[in-house]
Amino acid sequence: MFKVPDYQVAGHQAGGGKLGPLVDDSGHFYKPLQSDERGSQELAFYTAFSTDTRIPDHIRKFFPVFHGTKLLEASDGSGLSPHLALEDIVSSRINPCILDAKIGARRWYQQAAEDYLQRCLKKDRETASLELGFRISGLQVHGNKETGVWKPDRTVIQRGSVDETKLTLRKFVSSNPSTDSDIKPDCCFASTVYGGCNGILAQLLVLKSWFEEQTIYHFYSCSVMMVYDKESLQQGKKQGAQIKLVDFAHVIDGKGVIDHNFLGGLCSLIRMISEIVTDPST
Amino acid sequence: MFKVPDYQVAGHQAGGGKLGPLVDDSGHFYKPLQSDERGSQELAFYTAFSTDTRIPDHIRKFFPVFHGTKLLEASDGSGLSPHLALEDIVSSRINPCILDAKIGARRWYQQAAEDYLQRCLKKDRETASLELGFRISGLQVHGNKETGVWKPDRTVIQRGSVDETKLTLRKFVSSNPSTDSDIKPDCCFASTVYGGCNGILAQLLVLKSWFEEQTIYHFYSCSVMMVYDKESLQQGKKQGAQIKLVDFAHVIDGKGVIDHNFLGGLCSLIRMISEIVTDPST
Numbered sequence: 001m002f003k004v005p006d007y008q009v010a011g012h013q014a015g016g017g018k019l020g021p022l023v024d025d026s027g028h029f030y031k032p033l034q035s036d037e038r039g040s041q042e043l044a045f046y047t048a049f050s051t052d053t054r055i056p057d058h059i060r061k062f063f064p065v066f067h068g069t070k071l072l073e074a075s076d077g078s079g080l081s082p083h084l085a086l087e088d089i090v091s092s093r094i095n096p097c098i099l100d101a102k103i104g105a106r107r108w109y110q111q112a113a114e115d116y117l118q119r120c121l122k123k124d125r126e127t128a129s130l131e132l133g134f135r136i137s138g139l140q141v142h143g144n145k146e147t148g149v150w151k152p153d154r155t156v157i158q159r160g161s162v163d164e165t166k167l168t169l170r171k172f173v174s175s176n177p178s179t180d181s182d183i184k185p186d187c188c189f190a191s192t193v194y195g196g197c198n199g200i201l202a203q204l205l206v207l208k209s210w211f212e213e214q215t216i217y218h219f220y221s222c223s224v225m226m227v228y229d230k231e232s233l234q235q236g237k238k239q240g241a242q243i244k245l246v247d248f249a250h251v252i253d254g255k256g257v258i259d260h261n262f263l264g265g266l267c268s269l270i271r272m273i274s275e276i277v278t279d280p281s282t
Numbered sequence: 283m284f285k286v287p288d289y290q291v292a293g294h295q296a297g298g299g300k301l302g303p304l305v306d307d308s309g310h311f312y313k314p315l316q317s318d319e320r321g322s323q324e325l326a327f328y329t330a331f332s333t334d335t336r337i338p339d340h341i342r343k344f345f346p347v348f349h350g351t352k353l354l355e356a357s358d359g360s361g362l363s364p365h366l367a368l369e370d371i372v373s374s375r376i377n378p379c380i381l382d383a384k385i386g387a388r389r390w391y392q393q394a395a396e397d398y399l400q401r402c403l404k405k406d407r408e409t410a411s412l413e414l415g416f417r418i419s420g421l422q423v424h425g426n427k428e429t430g431v432w433k434p435d436r437t438v439i440q441r442g443s444v445d446e447t448k449l450t451l452r453k454f455v456s457s458n459p460s461t462d463s464d465i466k467p468d469c470c471f472a473s474t475v476y477g478g479c480n481g482i483l484a485q486l487l488v489l490k491s492w493f494e495e496q497t498i499y500h501f502y503s504c505s506v507m508m509v510y511d512k513e514s515l516q517q518g519k520k521q522g523a524q525i526k527l528v529d530f531a532h533v534i535d536g537k538g539v540i541d542h543n544f545l546g547g548l549c550s551l552i553r554m555i556s557e558i559v560t561d562p563s564t
Contacts (some may be wrong), residue, residue: 105542106388110412130392133542162539212549257444258553260387260415264546267494271540 004075005029007090009138010100010154010223011247020075023088029064030072030083038249039082043069045217045248046084052216059210062203063245064089089244093229099139099172100223100246103265105130107221109252127159133265136160136168137223141177142230150177169272170280172226187280193228193241195277200226203243204270211263218259220250224269284312286357289372291420292382292436292505293529302357305370311346312354312365320531321364325351327499327530328366334498341492344485345527346371371526375511381421381454382505382528385547387412389503391534409441415547418442418450419505423459424512432459451554452562454508469562475510475523477559482508485525486552493545500541502532506551 002022011021019032033039046066049055067085074081090096107129108120129135135158140151150171160168167185171177173193174185194200204224228241284304293303301314315321328348331337349367356363372378389411390402411417417440422433432453442450449467453459455475456467476482486506510523 110407125392131537131539133539162537166538212553215553255413255444256448257413257415258550260546260550263549264542267545268540268542271494271497 001025002030002072005088005090007096007098007140009098009140009151010102011137019078019081022072022075022083023091025091027088027091028067029086029088029091030070031086032074033069033082033084034249041251042247042249043084045251046086049217049248054216056210058206062207062243089225089242089246090227092239093227094231095142096227096229097139097141097172099169099226100137101134101226101269102129102137102221102223102247103134103269104220104222104261105133105265106261107250109218109220109250111252128162128165131162132165133268136165139168139172141172141174143177144175147176147178150179152179166272166275170276173276187276189228189230189233190276190280192233193226194273196240198240199277200228200241200243201270201273201277203241204266204273207243207245208263208266208270211259211266213258215254215256215258218252218254218257219245219248219262220252221247222251222262223247224266283307284354287311287370287372289378289380289422291380291422291433292384293419301360301363304354304357304365305373307373309370309373310349311368311370311373312352313368314356315351315364315366316531323533324529324531325366327533328368331499331530336498338492340488344489344525371507371524371528372509374521375509376513377424378509378511379421379423379454381451381508382419383416383508383551384411384419384503384505384529385416385551386502386504386543387415387547388543389532391500391502391532393534410444410447413444414447415550418447421450421454423454423456425459426457429458429460432461434461448554448557452558455558469558471510471512471515472558472562474515475508476555478522480522481559482510482523482525483552483555483559485523486548486555489525489527490545490548490552493541493548495540497536497538497540500534500536500539501527501530501544502534503529504533504544505529506548 002024005021005023008021021032022030033043049063050066065087070083070085071080072083090098107124108117124130127135138154138157140149143150157168170185170187173187173189175188176183176186196202223246225244225246226241232239284306287303287305290303303314304312315325331345332348347369352365352367353362354365372380389406390399406412409417420436420439422431425432439450452467452469455469455471457470458465458468478484505528507526507528508523514521
């Protein structure tokens with residue numbers, strides 16, 4: 001009944017003493033509750049957010065539906081362990097293409113502990129987060145029959161430079177994604193996945209409008225996940241490309257100030273994606 | 283011919299071995315060129331920017347006009363010293379009210395030296411910059427006859443909390459500014475200074491649109507200066523409230539990425555000012 005998901009591009013995976021997520025066939029995604037304060041903070045966020053009447057519906061749909069917590073046999077068989085029961089964002093898709101972008105130049109906050117701060121600073125200086133305002137945490141793309149699934153190494157992707165990140169965003173909407181630098185991404189899905197009135201760019205702009213106003217939450221170390229599948233696109237099905245926010249272990253009280261760290265990073269991602277929509281050929 | 287300006291709310295002031303700026307009666311403001319790389323970076327910025335054809339006129343007007351450099355007898359009489367010759371933003375005003383807001387949660391950048399980084403981190407954690415995405419560096423307000431000029435202590439203002447910063451933004455457009463916490467700012471100039479189709483909020487929104495697009499420069503540790511005077515407002519003169527960007531000693535190449543650090547902080551300032559325009563009474 002419960003199994004390890006076929007598709008996971010970022011976040012904690014099972015193995016090496018760590019628990020990974022599980023899915024069932026009813027469309028739920030079970031995320032192991034981290035045992036430290038990250039677990040309690042994420043649960044507190046989902047609990048508060050799911051009943052917060054200040055969140056408009058057109059924004060709420062960008063968040064996974066929360067179905068409470070559930071004690072499950074852990075992915076490593078080590079016994080019962082609490083999990084967050086969430087909407088499974090990819091289960092309904094055939095061959096989903098997924099990209100996880102961690103938003104914000106800074107992953108730490110005023111109240112953060114000194115050692116967490118120093119670890120973040122180190123990692124931030126190793127990656128292009130500071131320059132970009134975001135970084136790609138992982139992705140997978142279903143290419144054509146010859147190329148198959150392209151799922152580049154996470155650590156390579158995370159340490160990508162500005163230009164490499166731009167290229168990865170192009171490959172995500174191409175039929176010929178490849179690590180081979182001689183193959184130029186064809187961007188043949190750019191207009192349908194990123195563009196259009198319901199495309200990813202349009203959704204990101206709706207999210208941006210909310211972030212220009214909302215002073216309720218600050219989302220540190222949170223990701224925008226982008227999902228699409230070619231089957232739905234080609235068959236003109238209703239389920240087009242979709243964005244969802246995920247990972248809320250470092251959400252803190254906004255205290256009447258907008259989340260300028262998230263907003264700035266989001267604007268940077270928007271700028272790059274609109275560059276691709278405007279000119280897919282370069 | 284050259285004199286110490288009557289009005290300066292932030293930046294290096296003459297004294298303690300440091301050179302301060304000078305003004306003359308032809309509307310020029312002379313800023314001493316700092317002897318280290320900050321001086322050469324600021325000069326490089328003004329030189330490049332003043333001839334950069336990619337900058338539209340409606341954005342260029344937010345920057346002081348650059349008139350080259352000039353060797354002047356330093357403010358402390360220590361001999362000839364190079365100065366940047368700039369447009370004097372306040373000289374044409376009678377009793378100007380001035381607010382200097384340093385924009386961006388982060389004042390350092392990837393390439394910054396380790397000791398500069400550590401100094402910034404320390405100061406950033408002492409102030410509300412990280413929370414706010416900006417901080418007020420200094421201000422002065424001409425109140426009514428009883429209150430006179432209100433020019434609170436810089437270090438107190440810089441270390442203001444989120445709520446204190448909101449209050450200071452209210453006092454800036456009030457006829458009764460005071461450090462006395464029992465006196466509620468009347469915000470009687472909010473609608474004419476911040477609001478209106480040519481007010482500060484409208485100007486900040488124009489600037490924001492440019493920052494959502496431009497990937498030429500990243501402006502670290504740069505300030506938005508806001509200036510107005512009651513005489514012009516009351517006489518319905520053309521010269522209304524005005525914003526100018528100042529301090530370019532830490533401007534670096536944008537390398538094809540938007541300046542998400544500046545943009546995020548600018549959006550935070552915009553959000554707070556629009557709160558005051560929408561509801562001046564709270």
